Amino acid sequence: MVFSWLDISIPFLTHSVPAAPPLVPISVNWFPSRVCNYQCHFCFHTNTNDFVLPLEEAKRGLRLLADAGMKKLNISGGEPFLQPRYIGEVFKYCKEELAIEACSVVSNSSKVTEKWLDTYGQYLDVMAISCDSFDPETNIKQGRAEHATSATHIGTVFKVAQWVKDRGIKVKINSVITINNWEEDMNDQIEELAPFRWKVFQVLLLDAENTGAATGSLRDARHLTITREQFQAFLDRHASQTCLVPEDNESMKDSYLNLDEEMRFLNCQDGRKQPGRSLLKVGVQASLLDSGFDEKAFLNRGGIFDWKREAPESLEW
Numbered sequence: 001m002v003f004s005w006l007d008i009s010i011p012f013l014t015h016s017v018p019a020a021p022p023l024v025p026i027s028v029n030w031f032p033s034r035v036c037n038y039q040c041h042f043c044f045h046t047n048t049n050d051f052v053l054p055l056e057e058a059k060r061g062l063r064l065l066a067d068a069g070m071k072k073l074n075i076s077g078g079e080p081f082l083q084p085r086y087i088g089e090v091f092k093y094c095k096e097e098l099a100i101e102a103c104s105v106v107s108n109s110s111k112v113t114e115k116w117l118d119t120y121g122q123y124l125d126v127m128a129i130s131c132d133s134f135d136p137e138t139n140i141k142q143g144r145a146e147h148a149t150s151a152t153h154i155g156t157v158f159k160v161a162q163w164v165k166d167r168g169i170k171v172k173i174n175s176v177i178t179i180n181n182w183e184e185d186m187n188d189q190i191e192e193l194a195p196f197r198w199k200v201f202q203v204l205l206l207d208a209e210n211t212g213a214a215t216g217s218l219r220d221a222r223h224l225t226i227t228r229e230q231f232q233a234f235l236d237r238h239a240s241q242t243c244l245v246p247e248d249n250e251s252m253k254d255s256y257l258n259l260d261e262e263m264r265f266l267n268c269q270d271g272r273k274q275p276g277r278s279l280l281k282v283g284v285q286a287s288l289l290d291s292g293f294d295e296k297a298f299l300n301r302g303g304i305f306d307w308k309r310e311a312p313e314s315l316e317w
């Protein structure tokens with residue numbers, strides 16, 4: 001029997017709808033632990049459990065992500081520096097074994113030590129330090145303080161920012177704008193800190209995290225919300241800061257690949273963080289289907305930027 005070109009091509013023609021290309025998790029935001037020593041009232045990743053993946057299991061998940069195309073890993077929390085060796089070994093593994101382009105961490109800065117930076121700083125590209133106000137009373141009002149009462153936060157931010165810069169790591173500042181600080185003028189202090197990026201977030205409400213007991217939340221930030229106009233007034237006051245990157249509620253929505261302590265992507269499409277299936281159980285592509293990730297929103301908010309640390313010549317500590 002002789003098959004013509006048409007005979008054999010018909011099955012392909014009738015099934016010619018191309019499959020969607022696989023999602024590439026270029027930049028992943030991982031929360032390895034929810035434990036924190038601060039009490040920020042607006043916190044949207046609260047201490048609902050103390051679970052931390054065993055290090056070897058975490059490395060297995062990170063390898064799966066790297067194989068799927070991850071180029072940047074950010075560790076957030078909770079306070080990551082409550083597990084200093086753990087996160088240090090993760091960064092070392094990402095750089096030495098997985099050749100990840102960039103590692104970053106978000107910290108309230110209170111537990112960062114020079115010893116840690118001397119041991120693991122070489123594997124870190126960016127340290128984002130959380131600081132919403134340069135007024136100690138405002139920080140306490142926000143709960144942005146150790147055990148909600150300490151007034152040492154601002155001093156620690158400046159000290160750690162300098163330690164980090166001295167080691168060639170880029171400094172970023174993250175500020176959450178609420179009803180307590182939207183009228184503040186932070187220009188002088190931001191100029192002094194001179195971060196390479198200043199991320200300014202409009203306070204975000206998420207059920208089961210920060211909308212009160214009725215939604216099962218540990219925090220309640222409903223009294224802290226601000227209007228789009230109030231947020232814009234804060235941005236206008238700081239328009240001369242070229243490092244400022246604003247994120248209102250709309251641009252934050254669905255534009256992050258957030259991975260929880262069990263390596264499950266968190267889907268925020270319904271106004272709460274709904275965990276999907278763990279990539280450790282179903283693989284990266286299947287777990288990404290649960291994420292609700294909007295790649296366009298990620299690109300629109302500038303999710304890809306120059307995220308590598310300074311050139312090696314500046315690393316002579």
Ligand code: SF4
Binds near residue numbers: 040043044046108
């Ligand atoms: S520093 Fe504040 S916002 Fe960050 S994890 Fe701790 S309580 Fe939450």
